[in-house]
Amino acid sequence: MITHSVSPETSKPLVSAVNVHKSFGDLEVLKGIDLEVRAGETIVVLGPSGSGKSTFLRCINHLERIQQGAIRVGDVQVGYEVRNGRVYHAPPSTLARQRKGIGMVFQQFNLYPHLTALENITEAPIGVYKERRSDAEEYAYTLLERVGLRHKANAYPRQLSGGQQQRVAIARALAIKPKLILFDEPTSALDPELVGEVLAVMRDLTKEGMTMIVVTHEIGFAKEAADRVVFMDGGKIVEQGSPQDVLVNPKHQRTRAFLNRFI
Ligand SMILES: Nc1ncnc2c1ncn2[C@@H]1O[C@H](COP(=O)(O)OP(=O)(O)OP(=O)(O)O)[C@@H](O)[C@H]1O
Numbered sequence: 050m051i052t053h054s055v056s057p058e059t060s061k062p063l064v065s066a067v068n069v070h071k072s073f074g075d076l077e078v079l080k081g082i083d084l085e086v087r088a089g090e091t092i093v094v095l096g097p098s099g100s101g102k103s104t105f106l107r108c109i110n111h112l113e114r115i116q117q118g119a120i121r122v123g124d125v126q127v128g129y130e131v132r133n134g135r136v137y138h139a140p141p142s143t144l145a146r147q148r149k150g151i152g153m154v155f156q157q158f159n160l161y162p163h164l165t166a167l168e169n170i171t172e173a174p175i176g177v178y179k180e181r182r183s184d185a186e187e188y189a190y191t192l193l194e195r196v197g198l199r200h201k202a203n204a205y206p207r208q209l210s211g212g213q214q215q216r217v218a219i220a221r222a223l224a225i226k227p228k229l230i231l232f233d234e235p236t237s238a239l240d241p242e243l244v245g246e247v248l249a250v251m252r253d254l255t256k257e258g259m260t261m262i263v264v265t266h267e268i269g270f271a272k273e274a275a276d277r278v279v280f281m282d283g284g285k286i287v288e289q290g291s292p293q294d295v296l297v298n299p300k301h302q303r304t305r306a307f308l309n310r311f312i
């Protein structure tokens with residue numbers, strides 16, 4: 050168990066989701082999600098396929114629009130702005146600014162194949178956030194160092210292993226200096242022998258106090274790195290608590306049934 054320098058009782062939540070509902074047509078996928086995440090916390094989200102985990106992550110940075118409820122990251126409702134006391138959909142420039150605080154890492158890495166590792170990392174800082182190339186590159190080298198890939202700066206994704214590509218993707222997420230990183234099954238597409246190197250980078254981020262919401266089936270990672278484990282099923286949070294509570298002594302039959310698959 051990793052300890053953090055946060056005091057959960059006093060700090061205001063960085064992420065607050067209240068009664069979040071999301072449907073795709075007639076299909077209600079999120080049926081009232083309530084979740085608070087404090088700065089510095091690592092939350093692991095578990096649940097069966099189709100339970101709404103990815104959808105929930107996508108709602109947090111407004112890749113999906115919710116139909117009911119509210120999600121706040123820091124002081125903003127991502128995707129909305131208030132003018133003269135009324136709430137409006139945010140224009141793309143405002144949305145880009147709001148998303149600057151939120152990094153996302155996907156299962157399939159999603160690196161640009163025609164850009165080198167370095168260029169993948171500097172693309173958003175230079176292209177979207179208008180940082181100076183020299184500053185963005187200097188920081189990108191620092192990040193590559195941090196994920197152990199300084200020597201691969203000029204490699205293209207096809208020249209990298211899956212684990213290396215995912216570490217570049219994490220460096221890219223860090224390049225915008227986010228206060229929150231959303232991980233959607235970051236190791237599921239990797240060969241088993243490459244999972245460890247990616248989890249090691251994520252563990253370092255946890256220790257450094259990054260706020261992370263991680264959808265993963267890596268129960269070992271959840272046990273040692275999560276401050277809280279959330280179990281979702283059928284578009285709802287069935288239970289949440291410490292790794293010990295949820296993974297070792299789950300209260301709900303659905304959680305127990307799900308965890309039995311991993312034994
Ligand atoms: N863009 C979409 N349009 C229509 N239905 C969608 C869309 N995205 C997701 N769904 C549906 O919403 C439900 C939840 O999907 P979601 O991807 O959030 O589940 P998940 O918990 O991440 O599952 P998995 O573990 O397989 O990744 C599924 O029934 C899925 O088919």
Ligand SMILES: [Mg+2]
Nearest residue numbers: 102103104233
């Ligand atoms: Mg998913």
